[in-house]
Amino acid sequence: xxQGLRFMVQIALLWAIYQLGNWLAELSHLPVPGNVLGMLIxxxxxxxxxxxxxxxxxxxxxxxxxxxxFFIPIAVGLMQWIGLFRLSGAQLLLSIVMGTAVCxxxxxxxxxxxxxxxxxxxxx
Amino acid sequence: xxxxxxLLTMSVTLGAYVFSRFINKRYxxxxxxxxxxxxxxxxxxxxxxxITVSQYxxxxxxxxxxLGPATVALAIPLYRNQEIxxxxxxxxxxxxxxxxxxxxxxxxxxxxxxGLDKLIVTSLVPKSVTVPIAVSxxxxxxxxxxxxxxFVIVTGMIGTFLTPFLLNLLKVRNPLVRGLAYGTxxxxxxxxxxxxxxMVQGSMSGVAMGIAAIYMSIAAPFLVHHVLSL
Numbered sequence: 001x002x003q004g005l006r007f008m009v010q011i012a013l014l015w016a017i018y019q020l021g022n023w024l025a026e027l028s029h030l031p032v033p034g035n036v037l038g039m040l041i042x043x044x045x046x047x048x049x050x051x052x053x054x055x056x057x058x059x060x061x062x063x064x065x066x067x068x069x070f071f072i073p074i075a076v077g078l079m080q081w082i083g084l085f086r087l088s089g090a091q092l093l094l095s096i097v098m099g100t101a102v103c104x105x106x107x108x109x110x111x112x113x114x115x116x117x118x119x120x121x122x123x124x
Numbered sequence: 125x126x127x128x129x130x131l132l133t134m135s136v137t138l139g140a141y142v143f144s145r146f147i148n149k150r151y152x153x154x155x156x157x158x159x160x161x162x163x164x165x166x167x168x169x170x171x172x173x174x175i176t177v178s179q180y181x182x183x184x185x186x187x188x189x190x191l192g193p194a195t196v197a198l199a200i201p202l203y204r205n206q207e208i209x210x211x212x213x214x215x216x217x218x219x220x221x222x223x224x225x226x227x228x229x230x231x232x233x234x235x236x237x238x239g240l241d242k243l244i245v246t247s248l249v250p251k252s253v254t255v256p257i258a259v260s261x262x263x264x265x266x267x268x269x270x271x272x273x274x275f276v277i278v279t280g281m282i283g284t285f286l287t288p289f290l291l292n293l294l295k296v297r298n299p300l301v302r303g304l305a306y307g308t309x310x311x312x313x314x315x316x317x318x319x320x321x322x323m324v325q326g327s328m329s330g331v332a333m334g335i336a337a338i339y340m341s342i343a344a345p346f347l348v349h350h351v352l353s354l
């Protein structure tokens with residue numbers, strides 16, 4: 001019971017930071033979504049020690065562990081677009097596959113190169 | 125809002141998720157991906173019971189809303205891995221920035237070459253980052269947010285097959301590089317796979333999906349208007 005309450009409070013805190021992010025995004029007219037601002041705010045609060053990690057750890061880990069769950073209702077929305085996929089499914093898949101493949105190949109070269117560069121400079 | 129219908133469709137969603145997780149743990153196979161399997165199950169249940177997508181809308185809105193706090197929670201892996209992150213800040217940022225840019229540009233070029241509509245091409249731009257951010261950016265770019273959310277899920281499904289396949293083909297063993305590739309190409313769905321591979325891969329994937337989302341939300345409007353002239 002107490003565990004459950006703790007859990008609810010932690011998720012409520014994450015929700016409050018999310019709302020703060022939304023509010024700041026609206027106020028500042030930045031082209032950055034509120035949830036991204038919320039994430040940055042929480043990161044800064046953790047770095048500065050205003051928020052202690054154990055205040056939110058369990059709730060946050062639970063949400064992240066079941067992150068896949070929140071995608072399912074959206075994926076069910078595929079039903080609505082079945083016509084589009086029937087019409088241009090191959091083109092869509094090819095665009096996504098090419099983008100993903102180029103991303104992996106390019107990232108591997110760039111990250112690998114930079115890791116080696118930093119290592120020779122005495123880093124890592 | 126029909127409360128009974130909301131409860132019923134939510135239970136179906138939860139049931140499909142729990143069942144798919146069980147199957148996925150028992151028979152680890154990329155084709156038995158949790159999101160993919162759950163979605164197929166739910167569509168089948170709705171098909172047989174005559175529930176329509178519009179009747180599912182309320183449950184869907186409630187569950188999707190929770191993605192907001194879940195995105196904020198991504199600050200936790202970022203904070204936990206600040207040391208690895210700090211030591212490798214240049215490779216991490218460089219890889220994500222170049223990779224994400226290459227991803228957007230390639231996708232748009234291929235989609236335009238294949239003759240897809242402008243609205244569809246625009247909606248494809250934010251496809252590689254987590255849903256709540258992709259949807260917001262899609263709105264800013266004048267894309268169709270619901271279409272984008274579907275593309276994000278499809279991208280996640282493709283990434284969970286394709287990214288490890290390519291990494292193995294390229295003989296990439298560095299867990300940092302592997303994790304970054306998972307998170308940059310397949311957001312949360314990729315992070316779930318990366319976590320199954322190892323802790324460093326998982327946390328780097330979480331870091332990558334966070335940074336890729338931030339970079340994409342800043343870069344996409346610029347790329348779309350000035351480079352790709354959509």
